Amino acid sequence: MLSVLQKTIRPVQVARGVHQSAVQVLKQPGPEDTVTGSFGRFISEIQPQHLSPVVFQRSKRMVLDSIGVSLIGSTTDVFELALQHCQTHSMDFDDTWHPATHPSGAVLPAVLALSDMMPASCKPSGLDFLLAFNVGIEIQGRLMRFSNEARNIPKRFHPPTVVGPMGSAAASARILSLNPSQCSHALAIAASLAGAPMANAATQCKPLHIGNASRLGLEAALLASRGLEASHLVLDAVAGVAGFNAFYEDYVPQPLDSPHDGHAFLLEEQDMGFKRFPAHLGMHWVADAAASVHKLLVGVGPGKVFTDQVQDILLRVPLSKYINRPFPESEHEARHSFQFNACSALLDGEVTVQSFTPAAMSRPELHALLSRVRLEHPHDNPANFNLMYGEVQVTLVGGDILRGRCDTFYGHWRNPLTIESLRKKFRSNAEVVLPSEKVERLVEVVDKLDRLGDCKDLLSQLQ
Amino acid sequence: MNWRRFIFQTPLGITESFGAAIHALSASQLTDGVINRSKRMMLDTLGVGLLGTRTAVFNKALKYSQLLTSEHRSSIWGRSEISLPPYYAAFVNGIAVHSMDFDDTWHPATHPSGAVLPALLALVETLPSRPSGLDLLLAFNVGIEVQGRLMRFSREAYNIPERFHPPSVVGVMGSAAASAKLLGLSPSQCSHALAIAASSAGAPLANAATQTKPLHIGNAARRGLEAALLAQMGLEGNPAILDMDSGLGVYYNDYSPSAMPVCASGDFRWILEDQDVAFKRIPAHLAMHWLVDAALEARAELQETAWTFDLSQIQRVTLRVPPSKYINCPLPTTEHQARHSFQFNACSALLDNKVTVASFDQARINRPALKELLSKVEMETPADNQPSFDKMYCEVQIETAQGQSCTARCNTFYGHWRKPLSQEDLVEKFSANASSVLCTEGVEGVIDVVENIEKVTEGSVLGSYLRMTSNTHEQMYLTRIL
Numbered sequence A: 001m002l003s004v005l006q007k008t009i010r011p012v013q014v015a016r017g018v019h020q021s022a023v024q025v026l027k028q029p030g031p032e033d034t035v036t037g038s039f040g041r042f043i044s045e046i047q048p049q050h051l052s053p054v055v056f057q058r059s060k061r062m063v064l065d066s067i068g069v070s071l072i073g074s075t076t077d078v079f080e081l082a083l084q085h086c087q088t089h090s091m092d093f094d095d096t097w098h099p100a101t102h103p104s105g106a107v108l109p110a111v112l113a114l115s116d117m118m119p120a121s122c123k124p125s126g127l128d129f130l131l132a133f134n135v136g137i138e139i140q141g142r143l144m145r146f147s148n149e150a151r152n153i154p155k156r157f158h159p160p161t162v163v164g165p166m167g168s169a170a171a172s173a174r175i176l177s178l179n180p181s182q183c184s185h186a187l188a189i190a191a192s193l194a195g196a197p198m199a200n201a202a203t204q205c206k207p208l209h210i211g212n213a214s215r216l217g218l219e220a221a222l223l224a225s226r227g228l229e230a231s232h233l234v235l236d237a238v239a240g241v242a243g244f245n246a247f248y249e250d251y252v253p254q255p256l257d258s259p260h261d262g263h264a265f266l267l268e269e270q271d272m273g274f275k276r277f278p279a280h281l282g283m284h285w286v287a288d289a290a291a292s293v294h295k296l297l298v299g300v301g302p303g304k305v306f307t308d309q310v311q312d313i314l315l316r317v318p319l320s321k322y323i324n325r326p327f328p329e330s331e332h333e334a335r336h337s338f339q340f341n342a343c344s345a346l347l348d349g350e351v352t353v354q355s356f357t358p359a360a361m362s363r364p365e366l367h368a369l370l371s372r373v374r375l376e377h378p379h380d381n382p383a384n385f386n387l388m389y390g391e392v393q394v395t396l397v398g399g400d401i402l403r404g405r406c407d408t409f410y411g412h413w414r415n416p417l418t419i420e421s422l423r424k425k426f427r428s429n430a431e432v433v434l435p436s437e438k439v440e441r442l443v444e445v446v447d448k449l450d451r452l453g454d455c456k457d458l459l460s461q462l463q
Numbered sequence B: 001m002n003w004r005r006f007i008f009q010t011p012l013g014i015t016e017s018f019g020a021a022i023h024a025l026s027a028s029q030l031t032d033g034v035i036n037r038s039k040r041m042m043l044d045t046l047g048v049g050l051l052g053t054r055t056a057v058f059n060k061a062l063k064y065s066q067l068l069t070s071e072h073r074s075s076i077w078g079r080s081e082i083s084l085p086p087y088y089a090a091f092v093n094g095i096a097v098h099s100m101d102f103d104d105t106w107h108p109a110t111h112p113s114g115a116v117l118p119a120l121l122a123l124v125e126t127l128p129s130r131p132s133g134l135d136l137l138l139a140f141n142v143g144i145e146v147q148g149r150l151m152r153f154s155r156e157a158y159n160i161p162e163r164f165h166p167p168s169v170v171g172v173m174g175s176a177a178a179s180a181k182l183l184g185l186s187p188s189q190c191s192h193a194l195a196i197a198a199s200s201a202g203a204p205l206a207n208a209a210t211q212t213k214p215l216h217i218g219n220a221a222r223r224g225l226e227a228a229l230l231a232q233m234g235l236e237g238n239p240a241i242l243d244m245d246s247g248l249g250v251y252y253n254d255y256s257p258s259a260m261p262v263c264a265s266g267d268f269r270w271i272l273e274d275q276d277v278a279f280k281r282i283p284a285h286l287a288m289h290w291l292v293d294a295a296l297e298a299r300a301e302l303q304e305t306a307w308t309f310d311l312s313q314i315q316r317v318t319l320r321v322p323p324s325k326y327i328n329c330p331l332p333t334t335e336h337q338a339r340h341s342f343q344f345n346a347c348s349a350l351l352d353n354k355v356t357v358a359s360f361d362q363a364r365i366n367r368p369a370l371k372e373l374l375s376k377v378e379m380e381t382p383a384d385n386q387p388s389f390d391k392m393y394c395e396v397q398i399e400t401a402q403g404q405s406c407t408a409r410c411n412t413f414y415g416h417w418r419k420p421l422s423q424e425d426l427v428e429k430f431s432a433n434a435s436s437v438l439c440t441e442g443v444e445g446v447i448d449v450v451e452n453i454e455k456v457t458e459g460s461v462l463g464s465y466l467r468m469t470s471n472t473h474e475q476m477y478l479t480r481i482l
Helices: A002-022 A035-045 A053-073 A077-082 A103-117 A126-144 A164-175 A180-191 A206-225 A282-298 A338-348 A364-370 A419-430 A436-447 A456-461 B003-008 B013-024 B032-052 B056-065 B086-098 B112-124 B133-151 B166-183 B187-198 B213-232 B287-305 B342-352 B362-366 B368-374 B423-434 B440-451 B461-466 B471-479
Strands: A310-316 A373-376 A390-396 A401-406 B314-320 B377-380 B394-400 B405-410
Touching (some): A035 A164, A035 A180, A053 A103, A053 A436, A103 A126, A103 A164, A103 A456, A126 A164, A126 A456, A164 A180, A282 A401, A310 A338, A338 A373, A338 A390, A419 A436, A436 A456, B013 B133, B013 B166, B013 B187, B032 B423, B032 B461, B056 B213, B086 B112, B086 B213, B112 B166, B112 B461, B187 B213, B287 B342, B287 B394, B287 B405, B314 B342, B342 B377, B342 B394, B440 B461
Antiparallel strands (some): A390 A401
16 A cells, blocks of 8 residues: 555655754755655646546535635626636635545646636547646645644645645646656645635635635746746755645655555545535534524424523534634634524524525524524534534523534545535526526536546636 | 614724724834834835846736736836736736845745735736825835734744744734825725735745745735725725734634724824844745855855865765754755755755845756765754744754865854845845846936835836836847746
């Protein structure tokens, strides 16, 4: 298995690192010896035949979902403001991976834009497109595994801003067919554009994090294609001079093996989570838990929850400051509020795109429920998308206690959306802006992406 | 009701105070000292920028940027025929400024002017309000001041960096502040400009000493400008971005922010008043300046004492320098590495008896005589030599085969804030740089405009001088193979 191979390589890398700093060796490490170089080689040399059927299937689902959320995202205010490529993340509706980031939104717009830019006679095939997309996803996954910090809900840097530009640079470098050295430089140039603070999550600025990741990675690849050079050790850990490790407290980089003997893409072993409603991933657990309590409250009939029945609402959730907002004031804050999503689901039985409209957000019955919420952070509920759970406990005025718990929401990688559910989400998003013939054609085209001779079929449906 | 304040008692004060200050600072608060110093900074920056338009990195960035079109156009320094949208003009001109590591350096360490001036000049050419020279000067100083304030939020900032390249952290914030000022944004919009800019901050130090380093300044300039424009359009970020550890604090290990005084009228104490910048005489990392001065002195001493001295007699050269990995490069192969190499700069000084722009040409870097001398260099990092531009020194000891030994030490090089360049020498540096690209009218025009900037009615006139190339130069450059 690849992981064993990596373990045997690693001690040698560490020893070599010590040797270099102890004795000032005049010769610099060549690309064969560096983690950075190994990434450049991988990006340049990986071939379509290395994509397995599972990876094909999963990545096409990601492409479909991302296009859908982008299309609906183009109706938002922030999109109006920013105009270019940020629509994928404008509603926090895009996919989420483990370790946590939003991988597709950083990559797909760049690959689409570059494909669009290429002359009609030499546009990439659907397979080239899909391969470049997967390179962008894979690189992000690999980079996140360099650090334990990456496994938990982030506190410092917003992950899509750290690994997103790197993924976009990799995918862009791939679609431009850059050589291994240029691919390494694209990554290094992108590293100088990476990193945005968590404080801007839950603001109108957050969608720009993905837009920037996409365009800056693309830019890095274009600059590398023109010969711009940067550090050839950016991914390696060099004492006293931070490279990519500037963004992490703990950092142990691993080289990527040359793909000649086959390559196991991370997407094969770790599937993607797709959201059912446009909010931070953590909200999905409490929404599902609250929805089950809603069912208990309304019983079998057509129900309306009477808020004066409710005395107290207790949420048992992981500890994470930026998704703990008792009274969110903007849609962006609402998408990052355990309290808001739990109460919406309690009231309505579900959370949808409509839950975040100004009308829905300002409902008095919602505010009544919000004022009765309190949070607990059990020790067994870590801030980790692979391990967390959400529990909703409602105490009624009469003294009855109703409980709901969700360990794995529908859409999580452990309980993936069916293709029908995914298409349903896509249709409902895309139909907001495109006519239904185009919507259906898009579903078809993405499904057949790897067999498409020319990706202009995909591009033309998006315009 | 503002639930946030009520429930969380988050200190919004600091970021808000910055927004308020950026909005409210007025020209009447510019002191003579600050005006004088900032004009020197502007002149120096333009000179190094013009020179920088002849570099490979500048040309790559320019070719890339020409992919973009827009109806708004701003000048590219040293190019009469090309203009770009302001965002890209700021980008490439910013790259030009830092392309040879020839631009100003402050304490705590950053390169403040390169991040700000290109953005302002790009903006000034497209604003229908037609800002005056005084507006430009004020906005410039706002951008410098904000950078100075932000760096004082952390002890870490006082030493030579190890993690993030400082211009990439505070530079973009300064550019956002300066652009917001020039655009006349409200206090709240100014705060949001800072917040949006923070999401563009932070590039790792590993790209210093590479061709990408100049992009750190280019990016700071353009993305700060962009942040201000986005804020003007109503985009909002976190209004407590400077207050929070998860805000600007993510770039530092220790972070202790404080508010800017609100100053609608009355005196304002600018940091530039108390802490001057250093201007470089050599296009290399600031630390090289101490070393070169020490090397030249030791060489002179050796020449005096030994009647027949030649370099082949040198047996060992010992450099005593502060510890810093990214400027310790025993055998540089590129110009970027050479500019960040104690060893290279010491040996160049010993070989040529000077270190100039030409010292970093590839041919000079590859010289066998230089490589031979480099192999005789040893480095020491004495415990009392701190990696801080305010406290460091450099010592050079040359030992010959004949048993002679000469040692010289430099505590403060000429150009450092403790020993500033004379106005004459600063203007001479500018002229030498600018004449490589501009005709005499352009060179003298820039000197004149900057000297009298507070009286200039239209700030955009500077752009027109910056485009006055000497035709011979532009043609020669275009035919040269990169």
